[in-house]
Amino acid sequence: MTHLAQIPLETYLLAEHAAPIACLVCDHENCVSAARCRNCSAPMSLAHNTLSSKRQPQLIAVIGASGAGKTTYLGLLMDMLTRHVGLLRSTARGPMSISLQQATTTALATGWFPEKTVTSAEHWHWVHCQFNCRRRRRPLELVVPDVSGDSLIVETERTNRYPALRSLLAKAAGIMVLADAEQLQSADHSQDFVALKLLSLIGELRDEHSHTWRSRGPERRPLALVLTKADKCEGLHESPRQFAEGHAAALWNDCRDRFPRHEVFACSVAGATAMRENYGRPQQVPLRIEPRGIIEPFGWLMSELDENWNNPGVVSRLCSR
Amino acid sequence: MTSRYHSPKVAQTVSRWSIVTVAASVFVCGLVWHNANLLGVGAAILCFILRRAWDNVSDDRPIHEQPINRGQENVRPTRVVRANVSEPPISSEKVSGDGLAQHDSSPRSTDALVDELLTNGRYALMLRPDTKQHLTQSQVMRAIRQLDEAMALVPAGRVLVGQLAEISNSACGQSEIDPKLARRNLVMVAPIYLDRFCVTNAEFQKFIDAAGYEQLEFWHEEALPALLDFVDQTGAPGPRFWSEGQYPPDDPHLPVVGVSWFEAWAYARWVGKQLPSDAEWTKAAAWPVESAPGRVAQRRYPWGESFDVRRAHLYGSGHSAPVPVDEFPGGTSVGGIHQLIGNVWEWTSTPLADVADPTLHVSESVMCVRGGAFDTYFENQATCHFQSGEQALARRRNIGFRLALPMSDLEAPKNSDDHEQQPEAKESHEHPTELLLATQ
Numbered sequence: 100m101t102h103l104a105q106i107p108l109e110t111y112l113l114a115e116h117a118a119p120i121a122c123l124v125c126d127h128e129n130c131v132s133a134a135r136c137r138n139c140s141a142p143m144s145l146a147h148n149t150l151s152s153k154r155q156p157q158l159i160a161v162i163g164a165s166g167a168g169k170t171t172y173l174g175l176l177m178d179m180l181t182r183h184v185g186l187l188r189s190t191a192r193g194p195m196s197i198s199l200q201q202a203t204t205t206a207l208a209t210g211w212f213p214e215k216t217v218t219s220a221e222h223w224h225w226v227h228c229q230f231n232c233r234r235r236r237r238p239l240e241l242v243v244p245d246v247s248g249d250s251l252i253v254e255t256e257r258t259n260r261y262p263a264l265r266s267l268l269a270k271a272a273g274i275m276v277l278a279d280a281e282q283l284q285s286a287d288h289s290q291d292f293v294a295l296k297l298l299s300l301i302g303e304l305r306d307e308h309s310h311t312w313r314s315r316g317p318e319r320r321p322l323a324l325v326l327t328k329a330d331k332c333e334g335l336h337e338s339p340r341q342f343a344e345g346h347a348a349a350l351w352n353d354c355r356d357r358f359p360r361h362e363v364f365a366c367s368v369a370g371a372t373a374m375r376e377n378y379g380r381p382q383q384v385p386l387r388i389e390p391r392g393i394i395e396p397f398g399w400l401m402s403e404l405d406e407n408w409n410n411p412g413v414v415s416r417l418c419s420r
Numbered sequence: 421m422t423s424r425y426h427s428p429k430v431a432q433t434v435s436r437w438s439i440v441t442v443a444a445s446v447f448v449c450g451l452v453w454h455n456a457n458l459l460g461v462g463a464a465i466l467c468f469i470l471r472r473a474w475d476n477v478s479d480d481r482p483i484h485e486q487p488i489n490r491g492q493e494n495v496r497p498t499r500v501v502r503a504n505v506s507e508p509p510i511s512s513e514k515v516s517g518d519g520l521a522q523h524d525s526s527p528r529s530t531d532a533l534v535d536e537l538l539t540n541g542r543y544a545l546m547l548r549p550d551t552k553q554h555l556t557q558s559q560v561m562r563a564i565r566q567l568d569e570a571m572a573l574v575p576a577g578r579v580l581v582g583q584l585a586e587i588s589n590s591a592c593g594q595s596e597i598d599p600k601l602a603r604r605n606l607v608m609v610a611p612i613y614l615d616r617f618c619v620t621n622a623e624f625q626k627f628i629d630a631a632g633y634e635q636l637e638f639w640h641e642e643a644l645p646a647l648l649d650f651v652d653q654t655g656a657p658g659p660r661f662w663s664e665g666q667y668p669p670d671d672p673h674l675p676v677v678g679v680s681w682f683e684a685w686a687y688a689r690w691v692g693k694q695l696p697s698d699a700e701w702t703k704a705a706a707w708p709v710e711s712a713p714g715r716v717a718q719r720r721y722p723w724g725e726s727f728d729v730r731r732a733h734l735y736g737s738g739h740s741a742p743v744p745v746d747e748f749p750g751g752t753s754v755g756g757i758h759q760l761i762g763n764v765w766e767w768t769s770t771p772l773a774d775v776a777d778p779t780l781h782v783s784e785s786v787m788c789v790r791g792g793a794f795d796t797y798f799e800n801q802a803t804c805h806f807q808s809g810e811q812a813l814a815r816r817r818n819i820g821f822r823l824a825l826p827m828s829d830l831e832a833p834k835n836s837d838d839h840e841q842q843p844e845a846k847e848s849h850e851h852p853t854e855l856l857l858a859t860q
Contacts, residue, residue, distance in 0.1 A: 175797075182736070208798045370795075370818070371810050373772075373786070376779040384780075387808040388797040389818065390735075 120146050123156070123242065125266040139263035140220035145227055145242055148192045156227060156240035157404060158270050160301075163277030164293035165248030168327035170213050170224075171368050172277060173245050174203020176393050177226055187398055189228040192240075199224035199245050207368070207388050210375075216247040220263050223247065230401060239405055248293075255296040268297070269304040273321050273400045276354065280326040280335055280365065283346040291350045298353055321403035322358035323396040324351065330367035336392060339365035362399055366392035440469050461645045468636060468644065534559050540626045543567055544692035544825050549832040571613035571825060572704075572755040578608050579703040580716050583777040585805035605775075606714065607699040614696060614704045615822040617745040617758050618675035618766065619687065621659075621667035627687050628665050633657035638689040643682035646813055650683055659683070660815040673744035675764045675820035681787045681812035684767045684821040696824035698770035698788045698807070705761070705791070706804035707754040720803050722753035722760050727799040732762030735797045742794055742818070757822075761802050764820035765789040765810070772809030785812050793818035 119128040123145040127138035135142055149155060161169050177200040180189035191197050202224075206213040216223060224245040231238045246264060254264045276298070278290045305318070326342060329335040335342050343351040343363045354361050369385035376382075447462030449455070534555065537546055543563040545551060552560055584605030632638060634657070639647065652662035660678030662668070667676070679687075681695075688694050696704070708718035721727060729736050731751035733743055742763050752758050760766075768788045772780075775788060786809040792802025795818055800806065810819060 204798075208800055370816075371786075371808065373809070374781040376781070381781065386810075387792075387801050387806075389793070389795040390797055391795065 120150070122146055123149055124158070124270070125262050127262075135221060136263075139261075139266060140223075141244075141263050142195055142225050144193050144195055145225060148227060152192075152240070154240050156242045157272035158267055159241055159243045159273045159275065159400065160267050160271035161243060161245070161275045161277065162251055162268075162294070162297045163248060163327075164279070164290045165215070165252065167248060167277040167279050167290060168368070169248060169277050170199070170216050170245050171203060171207070172325070172327060172366065172393065173224075173226065173243060174199045174213060175207070175368055175388075175390055176397055177228070178204050179390065179393055180228070180230070180397075186232050187230065187394065187401075188232075189230050192227040192229060195224075196226045196228055199226055207385060210386075211382075211384055212369075216245055218247045218250045218253070220246075220250070220261055223263075237405070239401055241401075251297060252293055255293075255300050265304065268301050269307070271301075271320065273323075273404050274301065274358070275323045275325055275396060275400065276350075277325045277327050278347060278350065279328055280342065280346075281328045281331040283326070283342075284332050286346075288347075288349075291347055294350050295353055298357055302357060318358050319360065320358065321360040321362075321400055322354055323400050324354050324361065324363040325396045326363065326365045328367060328369075329365035329392065330370060330389070331372075332365075335365045336367070339363045360403055362396075364392055364396040364399070366390075366396065368393070439465065443469065464645055464648055468647065471634065530555075531559075534562070538562060538566060540630065540691070541566075541570070541623055542691045543570075544829075547830050548692065549830070567613065567825075570616060572616050572753075572757050573827075574609070574612050574614050574700065574704045574755055576609060576611040577703065577708060578606055578710055578714075578716055579699055579706065579708045580718060581605050581607055581699050581702050581805070582775045582807055585702070585706070585718070606716065609697075609699050609703045611827040612696065612700050612704075613825040613827065614700070614755075614757055615693075615824070616756060618764060618820045618822045619684075620673050620745055621662075621676050622672035624659065624676040624679070624687060625667055625672075627690055628658050630690070632686060632690050635690075638686040640682050640685050643680075643686070646680075646682065649813075650680065650815075652678075661817060673746065674742050675745050675759075677742060677764055677817050677820050678815045679820070680815050681767050681810075683815075685769075687821075688823050691823065693823035693825045695767055695769040695821060698768045698775050698790070700824055701760075701766065701768050701790045702804055704755060704757055705753055718804070720805070721751075722757075722804065723751055727802075732792070732802065733759070733794050734762050734792055734799060734802055735795055736799075737762075737794070739794060742820075759791075761791050761804070762796070763794055764791075764818055765793045765808065765816075766791050767810075767819060767821040772807065776807060776809070782809055786810065787812050789819055 118131065120131055120133075120143065121128055122136035122139060122141055122143065124141040125136060125139040127136055129136055129138075129143055129146075133143050145156070161173060163169055177189065177191075177196075180187060181191075181200065191200075203213045226243045226245070227241075228243070229238045229240050244263075244267060246267070250261050250264060254261050259265060276294050278294055282290050324343060326332075326335060326339055326347075329339075332342065340363050342365070351363065354363075368388060368390055370389035371386040372383050373386055374381045375384040443462050443465035445462075446458050447466060450458030450460075450462055534546065537543065543566040546555060546560065546563040547567065555563075582605045633647070633650065636644065643650075650657060652658040652660060652665065654664045656662075656665040658665045659667075659676055662678070667674075684695060702718075705722050706718035706720075707722070708716045710716050719725065721731070723731055728750070731748055733739065733748055745759060745763070748759060748762065751761055753760055766789060768790055770788045771784050772782050772786045772788045773784055776782060789808050789810050790806075792806070796802045801808070810816065
């Protein structure tokens with residue numbers, strides 16, 4: 100009581116408590132001055148940006164097992180879009196959206212892969228960008244978080260340990276599933292199972308939230324299956340679908356069954372890798388950075404999300420350098 | 421003359437039979453142990469030996485009995501080249517003059533052979549001391565002119581490579597340098613000639629047309645089991661992205677890519693050159709100047725210290741494929757060598773493990789590649805010092821090569837009397853013309 104009496108009754112403080120703001124990710128109400136949502140730890144700047152622009156962004160879920168390459172993929176994708184590759188370009192909404200790009204490119208340029216994303220939700224990068232196509236008037240506003248693969252696995256086993264993840268998977272307008280092609284080729288199917296669990300969870304959450312959807316009809320969200328580290332698999336860039344059928348049949352079939360709008364892509368960031376000793380511990384490092392197939396899955400997803408962008412050839416035009 | 425001619429043939433026959441015996445043993449072991457790998461390797465080597473033996477049998481027939489292939493569209497010009505040109509003047513390791521010596525009696529056939537060699541860009545073979553003595557001065561001069569046009573001289577000197585070069589570059593040579601590192605990374609390089617341009621599709625086509633993939637003497641021993649995998653999209657011998665043994669139409673001046681280190685090595689043997697070492701490549705690009713003993717200043721890029729997107733074809737240039745080898749003239753090195761940075765990575769003869777810093781663990785089969793390519797994303801990974809590597813068997817769309825010719829290969833072998841005067845002689849031979857006329 101004494102503590103409360105010491106707070107000056109300024110008008111703005113009253114206003115803060117009188118007009119709460121809802122988290123963009125989990126819809127939980129927070130006070131205006133909160134930096135992160137007290138329920139899911141997503142940054143409240145996402146909600147503030149949405150209020151100021153009066154445009155509701157769409158969420159994109161980038162999922163996959165730990166080590167599949169989510170951070171590297173997203174960080175480099177954002178850097179390439181900032182460099183204005185082809186017709187597709189992005190504008191970051193707030194400095195927070197550049198942190199992932201900065202961390203990733205700094206690591207890659209100095210011969211390391213970026214640090215593994217920690218399981219603590221407070222430290223995840225939430226990229227909020229406006230994506231423009233030079234030939235289209237209407238930009239797309241997207242929020243693409245870089246979440247921890249380990250947290251995704253935990254969330255498939257324990258419910259509501261990470262509210263942000265559950266909300267993200269339930270509300271995502273588009274899904275990208277990343278799988279390590281090198282592991283798949285070596286018949287290590289741990290990646291398969293993690294992705295299968297996540298797809299199953301997405302299905303469950305959809306059923307739970309079905310009243311929020313326009314209809315209980317077939318799944319209309321697009322899904323891009325991205326086979327990462329394609330540089331280590333001969334011929335994968337040329338025929339990713341064939342590779343998915345041959346080496347990840349269970350995952351590929353599940354994607355097709357659950358998501359009628361699907362496509363498979365191959366991408367690689369490093370031209371070659373080696374092991375380097377780092378404080379006595381061997382760590383995989385890139386020998387050079389040669390991004391390939393990074394933009395294509397994202398371009399396809401955007402063309403599927405917005406009918407304005409969805410016409411034949413738009414993806415290739417978006418991605419061509 | 422007779423004994424000189426026969427002894428290598430006998431040795432070749434003996435070595436061939438020993439290879440056949442080994443291959444047959446491997447094959448039998450594979451059969452006995454039910455090991456598919458041994459079976460495959462044994463069968464592959466046996467196939468090649470038998471094919472080679474059949475070729476020799478057909479070549480030994482009189483010319484009038486040999487099949488006439490010229491003018492037939494679907495037949496590769498293998499036999500024609502081999503029948504007319506005879507065997508290229510290469511024995512096992514060094515170029516031999518025997519091939520040309522046999523033509524001395526008929527100047528016309530020597531001229532034809534010289535024309536053939538020059539057309540195929542194999543002038544280096546003609547300039548070897550033991551070959552040169554069988555040529556006329558005008559023929560030698562033609563070869564020298566071609567050498568001058570195609571290759572640039574990189575003078576002898578010391579060069580910083582690898583980690584030391586990076587440290588020196590970032591700290592402007594002012595930092596304390598570990599003496600062990602300095603010993604490892606400060607390398608003395610002998611004078612060499614280096615190709616002004618990367619090897620192009622059109623140049624490599626001549627190797628294919630001359631049946632280079634079927635002549636085992638040009639190939640590294642380790643490559644023989646993999647030779648059957650060195651095929652193009654249609655299964656014909658050749659670079660990975662070619663079709664039916666032909667480069668893509670309209671791309672004659674693009675650098676040849678999709679070739680493994682072994683294919684580059686074999687091509688180098690065929691033209692009488694070799695892949696540059698890591699230090700030689702760096703010396704040509706960074707053009708070091710040693711102001712004091714052990715104090716070497718060298719460039720970050722061939723044109724200077726800062727990157728310029730107009731001078732090299734990297735990711736930022738906007739093209740997602742290689743460009744012709746003579747584009748980006750602004751990026752030419754001090755010595756007149758084009759596109760050392762950008763367009764395609766270039767194979768070197770050095771294993772990455774020999775030059776990389778000790779914390780990096782790479783296998784011996786990873787060879788150093790240099791210079792960056794059209795898809796290299798960061799400019800700092802396309803400097804004169806940046807080292808990357810690739811498996812020797814990899815056939816990437818962004819790795820090509822250029823070749824080197826050590827100046828020592830062009831010098832006449834020195835007898836014991838000349839040995840003491842060697843340093844003076846080396847310095848005096850600064851121009852190929854002088855060098856070759858001196859050794860005439």
